[in-house]
Amino acid sequence: MKRLLFSILFLITAVAIAQEIKSPSQFLGYELGTAFTRHHRVVDYYNHLASNAPDRVQLIEYGVTNEQRPLILAYVSSSENISNLESIREAHINNTKGRELPTKAIVWLSYNVHGNESVSTETSMQTIYELLTEKSDFLEDTVVIIDPCINPDGRDRYVNWYYQNKNTPHNVDPNSKEHHEEWLNGRPNHYMFDLNRDWAWLTQVESQQRIKIYNQWLPHIHVDFHEQGVDNPYFFAPAAEPYHEVVTDFQRNFQKVIGKNNAKYFDAKGWFYFTKEIFDLLYPSYGDTYPTYNGSIGMTYEQGGSGRAGLAIKTSIGDTLTLKDRISHHLTTGLSTVEIASQNTALLNKEFKKFFQNNDFEYKSYVLSGDPDKLEALGNLLQLHEINYGWAENSSVKGYDYGSGKTTSKKTSSKNMVVSTDQPKGTMAKVLMEPKTKLSDSLTYDITAWSLPYAYGLDAIASKTLIKIGSKDHSSDSWNTSNDLPKNAYAYIADWTSMKDARFLSELIKQNIRIRYANHPFTVNGKAFNRGSLIITTADNKNHKTFVTSLEAVSKKHQIKLTATESGFVEKGKDFGSSSVPMITDSKIAILSGDPTSTLQFGEIWHFFEQQLNYPVTILDSKYYSSVNLSEYDVLILPNGWYGNFFNDSKLASLKQFVLKGGKIIAMQGAIKGISGKKGFAIKEKKIEKDSLENYPLHDDSEREYIKNTITGAIFKTKVDPTHPLAYGYPDHYFSLKLGKAAYEKLDTGSVAYLEKDSSPVSGFAGSEALKEIQETLVFGVENHGKGQVIYMVDNPLFRGFWENGKLFFVNALFMVQ
Known part of the structure; x- marks a missing residue:
């Protein structure tokens, strides 16, 4: 009888709550899943919940995107928990220090890190509504943190594109245009970065702002909601091997607990799913691994669909996958996960404490x-x-x-x-x-x-x-700081070793301060300077009215220590008037964008110029590239991509003339393949004869046979010629992150960085057959052609914005190679 009365009271309470707040469908004016919701309307709905249920929903804006969209978080829990939210947070963080054993579970649900995996944000609205109504009992001992859209810029890019290109009514035919996004797709953020690879590197504003809040909570459980190919069933934990060795037995086992609960609900509906395949727990910059390495049960949930799915699409087996279906699946796993957390609060807190107390690693x-x-x-x-x-x-x-x-x-x-x-x-x-x-x-x-x-x-x-x-x-006192500059010096000298120096150079150029650089080591006033050192003379800047004060301000801003000298006469090396001390030119730089380039690498370059080097760049789209007069530019950057027949005879002739007359091309990764073997470009792919297979692998072994021919992001030690301008600021070696087995022969002259014989990775995996192909091959090289140069970058020095030591090679390519 008591149980019946409780059930009746709970139902009455749930109905009353539901009358206070609107469901997503009621608020938006259309049934959820029949249209895509633009980001500002999603924010409006969360504001509606926070306004009408302030005792159970607390909403914060934790940042803004590059395109000025708000980044929001919703805390949802019981009235008592919300009123004590800060105390709950403090107790939870103190647990990492062994000071307390809290009683609440913290669950963080992240949606739409990839903008065109659009079901996630729609699901977030239904999930929070369910937690406030029918599933409110989950919240008695649980605080749920919901980030409804990690990537608002990418999401709105996709949603806007879809509305512009969809049929009315929508068309399930996968050949219809609404299922084929253009080059600038919705997956990445504004700068075309994959935010699900940026948790550890924090190169993007979304990641930088989110991590501040994430570190304030360090949840017990973190779920990153995704979508995969249209024909794939649902994926949820447990994850696939490899697991990083730091993943604890408890984290492994609790993934299974959550997975079995998810499976229970999917089995009841007859929904297909898979576990323990494809999605591993190794690379540290994912939305599942990064939380895992910070004590969470970090998980990826993958629904079939993504940017191709639209509102509905016919799959390869003739079924129709709808947005409503996708919402139902993500809703089920989200609620299932919160349910498990609410049932295991004591265990989660106990094991969370142990995670932070047991750091017994080989290297201390x-x-x-x-x-x-x-x-x-x-x-x-x-x-x-x-x-x-x-x-x-x-x-x-x-x-x-x-x-x-x-x-x-x-x-x-x-x-x-x-x-x-x-x-x-x-x-x-x-x-x-x-x-x-x-x-x-x-x-x-x-x-x-x-x-x-x-x-x-x-x-x-x-x-x-x-x-x-x-x-x-x-x-x-460890970093370089600037002193006030003497006003009557002959020249001011700066070292050339890092991106800080590169940003200093960039701003000097923008302020019309003229700079030279040293092609040889030199010594002045008893101090030795290396190749690439910047030399800023008073004579070169005699027409700059605020030369010394501007130079002083820029050097202080960038924390650059300048050495003043009263003479251009050096004790060793070349005097400042030598032809070996040339002027750095104010280069006008262009990047090719659009098909056939890689959106991700184009984004890396774009972001590098605007957010790291702070130097102006022109973006040339491939659609009108042929009509552009290349002579208006000093440097043309060709990002990685799939060039195929893009460089026809006419475009190749234009490129050659551009270089012959003094232009500079920087060809990166796949762009090299687009011009290799073509007349006028000396770069050649390395070809080796492969052994014939005596025993063909079994079908089950074919994937493992395939990886013998791959390199999956491994670090190699390369040989460097530090006397070449492309390598100024580097020693005689460089550790390069190799992302594939692309292999090009060393140049007759101008091989600046290359792999030596018997090279093997110092860290990471490289297949045995791939290793054979890359021995004694080019990494970075320069080909002089007429008055200009072609710079080849087989490896990507700007990879995901985090390979800091590669960036100076790229800056050297822009300014030092002449």
Whole structure:
């Protein structure tokens, strides 16, 4: 009788709540799933919920996108929990330090990280409504955090495109235009970055703003909602191998608990699904792995559909997949996950505490040294992740040397950065810093190497000993700072080693300050300077009315230390009037966009110019490229892509004339294939004879046979010619992230970076057959042609914006190669 009365009371309460707030369909004016909802209307609905149920919904705006759309989060829970939200958060974070054992579960649901995986945001609205009404009992011991749209710019790009191109009524024929997005598709953000690869690198404004809030909560469970191909059934946890070795037994097992609960609901409906395939837990920058390495049960949920699906589409087996279907599936797994969390609050809190207390890894400390600017850049990233670091004492360290791959000993000083795994974020530190990632399976969904010392161009030792951090706070004096400049100097000299120097150069050019650079090492006033050093003379800038004050302001802004000299006469090297000290030109730069280029690499270049180098660039679309007068530009960048027959005879002739007359082409990855073998371009693909197969693999083994011919994002040590302008600022080696097996022969002259014989990855996976193909091949090279140059970049130095040590090669290509 009591149970019946409770059920009646609960039903009456749910009906009353439902009358206070509107369902998504009621609020939007159309049945959810029959149309796509633009982002501003989604925000309106969440504001409606927060206004009409303020005791159970708290809404915050945590940032804005590049296109000025708001990024919002909704906290939804019981009235009591919402009124004590900050106390719940503090108790949860204190649990990471072993101070408390809270009683609430924290679940974070992230939707629409890929803009054209559009069902996610629609589902978020129905999910929060259900939690406030029929499923409100889940919230008694659970705080649910909902990010309805991680990528508003990409989502609205897709939704707007779909409305402009759909049939009326919508057409399920997969050949119809509404199922074929154009080149600028809705998946990435404004700068065409994949935000689901940016959790660790934080190159994008959406990621940078989100991580601040995420670190304030560090949820027990995080779900990243996605879509995959139209013909695929639903995927949910447990994930596929490889799992990173830091993933705990509890995290593995609890994924199964959640997966079985999801399966229970799918089985009841007869819905198809799969687990333990394709989507692994290795690469640290996903929306499932990054949370996992920070203590969560991190999971990807994948619904069939994505940008091709529209409102409905016919699948390959003749079924019709509708947006309503897709919403139902994501709604079910979302609610199922919250349900499991609400039933396991004590266990989740107990294991969450253990995760942060058991950082017993092989390497206890990572000791880094190198250019102060690069240390600063790495320190900035670590701070965003709230990973602690400090500075060593005058002592020594023994451990694995990243450069040699051997165990060595080195002296330490206060100039050495120390990152320890003995801290709350120790697991994340280990994952980002480790020299080699252990692979339980070589079949992976993304790159297999990303170690930050290699990415930032720093020397490092991984030590099995916990290195003591000195009492000195090195941050106040470790980075270059500027003094007031003398007004009557002959010249001012700056080093050339990092992106900080590159941004300094960029701003000087924009302020019409003329700069020279050194093609040879030199010594002045007893101080040695390397190739590429910037030389800013008073004579070159005699017509600049505010020369010294402007130079001083720019140097202070970028924290560049300038060395003043009273003479252009050097003690060693070439005097400043030598032809070996040429002027850097104010280059007008263009990038090719549209088909046939890769949206992702075009976006990397675009973002690099506008958000990292801060230098103007012109975007030329392939649709009108043929009508552009290339002579108006000094540099033309051809991003990675699938060029096929794009360069016909006419376009090739135009390219050749552009270079002959002094233009510069930077051809990257797939663009090289588009011009290799063509008359006027010396680059040649490397061809090797393959052994014939004596035994054909079984069908089940074919995938593993295939990966013998692949390189899945592995780090290689390359040989560098540091005397070439393309390599100014680099030593005689460079650690390159190789993303495939594209192989080109070294140039007769101008091979600046290349793989030597018997090269193998220092970290990551490379198939045995692919390794044979890339031996003694070009990585970066320059071909002189007439008055101009063609610069070949077989590997991508701007990959996802995080391979910091490759960026100076790209800047050198723009300004130093002449």
